[in-house]
Amino acid sequence: MKPTHLRLRRACTAAAVTGALVLPAAAGTAYGATAPPPSPSATAPSDSTAPPSPDAGGHFPQLTPAVAARLDAAVREVMRETGVPGATVGLWAPGKGAYVRTFGVADKATGAPMKSDLHVRLGSETKTFTVTALLQLVDQKKIGLDDPIGDYVTGVPNGDRITLRELAGMRSGLFNYTLDPDFLKKLEGDPGQSFVPQQLLDYSFRHPVQFAPDQKFDYCNTNLILLGLVVEKVTGRPLHDVIARDVIAPAGLRGTFFPTGAQLPDPHAHGYTDQTASGRLEDATDWNPSWGWAAGAMTSDLQDLRSWAPILATGTLLTPATQAERLKTTPMDLPGTGYGLGIFNVQGWLGHNGSLPGYESLTVYLPQERATMVILLNTDVVHDGQEPSTLFGQAVTEIVTPGHVYPIHRPLVPRPG
Template identity: 70%
Template sequence: MRWSRALRRGTCAGLAMAGLLAFPASTAPAGAIPALVTAMVPGPSQRADFPELTPAVAARLDTAIRQVMREAGVPGVIVGLSAPGKGSYVRAFGVADKASGAAMSPGLYMRIGSETKTFTVTALLQLVDRGKLGLDDPIARYVDGVPNGDRITLRHLAGMRSGLFNYTEDDAFVKAFLADPERPFTPRQLLAYSFKHPVQFQPGETFAYCNTNTILLGLVVEKIGGRPLPEFVEKNVVAPAGLRHTVFPSGAAFPNPHAHGYTRQTASGEVEDATDWNPSWGWAAGAMISDLPDLRTWARVVATGTLLTPKTQAERLAMGPTGIPGTGYGLGIFTVHGWVGHNGSLPGYESLTIYLPEARATLVALVNTDIRYEGVAPGTLVGQAVTRVVTPDHEFVLPASPASPAPASPTTPVSPTTSASPASPRPSAPATGHGD
């Protein structure tokens, strides 16, 4: 999700916000994981009572989304909702650029934060399918210098159960980022912020959304895949999935046309245009860019395992407990009240891409702000508003994330959602939750 949580509480590329999920740590034993799978990821034989997307339902959705925008102060929103035999709902609301007043459009590129994790982990799982590595291999086999690296496995990293410190919670990282949001970071620089801290818990003991995990997996994909991560993801994930407008940028480059993004994750605490900020600090955990049509395709691909063997996809969907009822986190993917996918968040942008297996329904929401409203991420608010109308028995609900009381120490929402971005430090700032 951008499983979203405050930076200092554990952000994942949403700074989670590169992916936002704001899950508290769970103390459930690792052995409890398999029991959740059937209950949390329904089989295709089950059918949800998904409504036909008639003009009347569309009008209700329009009203619900506009209400969220009005109350939370969201500049612009793009939404795509569909299910076989039920029709399609595609809308854009508000503005893509507050300075010019340009309208939001369904075809605009957006930064997707922690949804990048779904691409990185898919690449990793493809290498598993090719027999190049194993999920229970220790990370020390591939990357030197990882604290507890001989005990932390690739499965622990992909499932957010490593115990490593989240680099986006490090004071020095936050200071460096806020001092110059356009500066580049390398993966090794990001890991250095994490590795100077002791491990938080032993591998597999609990769930804690952490961008450090996915940065390490990106390095593994590069090493075993034999090419830079963006190239490997493009050739083996993006292209085979049929995605034509999904990009893993090497820096701050942003294809046109794109929406401007607005954040309060700033040194001054004032709202700023973060459009050209460098997302390299999120890298494998939160740097990617996409658009509505591609994400509508990706929602189904990642949730159904189109690019993986059935065995590996089943392992991916083995949702472990997160500490929040009705939710679970697998290998770079989450479930929230039946919806399967991920969210993302980083300064200025939030995304939500989810799939409901029972109805084979897809929902994508893209927002050009990460400023929370009463502690809840705007992407989550939009997802909740839409699902409350069409699937009230499967409402996308995530709890609010606490804001840091110290303005000098910005926090980052993480989502199963997210994703890799620093979150707003001001309690008064409306912002998004989940990772991110």
């Protein structure tokens, strides 16, 4: 079988800080400016017009036209290097302004431009919603973080030892089903087919455990499938209904959905991937994300993700005690990075990223500045061993928060053969 990406398996920052999505005319505003923002098609500002760099503490500059021009130029350069069809980049910092831009095309066939209101697939950002639903049950005293998964789901290897906390924190030792060769072959043969959670677990459980529970961090989508089943068992409701009613609605999100099939709400960006049987680039817009389920099936848009970032990072939907547990991180491979319970901390940025065929997203919040960054891309094609969303995140943060720059020092884990 040819090498396969299926980057949902590693759509987390330790592996490459993944998950983003870009367009050609200015579809947003650099607020705080006294003049209209430059079009992304305009030339980059000269050195004489560039503002001084922000201080090393990472404080945001005022998002003036000059800063917006620097960001435009940086984003365009990443697009040129990576060949990303379309991207949306949003930055919001109270008292400093906002930057919302779209670049490139949302549909390569028609040339329709990327727009800031388009829906995209979230990939592993779904984990933030699933774990939030789980933690709400902790707050309701219906479950405990240190309960063994075997109390809720039978047949789990080491199920009497692996806790819900270890599943949410990626320390279970279970095999990641998205690395199973038979799973990859089946999905590659028909990307439109539907999977159910037990099928996904079966692919995982045919493999021995990788290590004893809580021995180390290892990003694994199997963990989230199990947590989704816990939520369903305890609530007696389907996971998509729990997330819709108990997480999305209280958060005030109107453009975020957990599809039960291949649905992607209109308007949406077309997504492009090379994770295909032929290895050629294909339109993956209508591929069925059911294989990601609780780990990666959701969809959203820019404005909802802008709202979700601070809700997730500050624990709006949880008690302070439970949020504190969520933010206890396990160190990852890159300096300054750690993973909590369905959330990462990368140089102070709290949130998650996502990547699956056709799309990448990155949604993070920097508490020191009360700043939000959202990046949405309509491709997941790797560039020189790096997820494109990571490259966009680095380019943006080098300008606005040099003390909190996204690291990209480690290449992707090799693709399974």
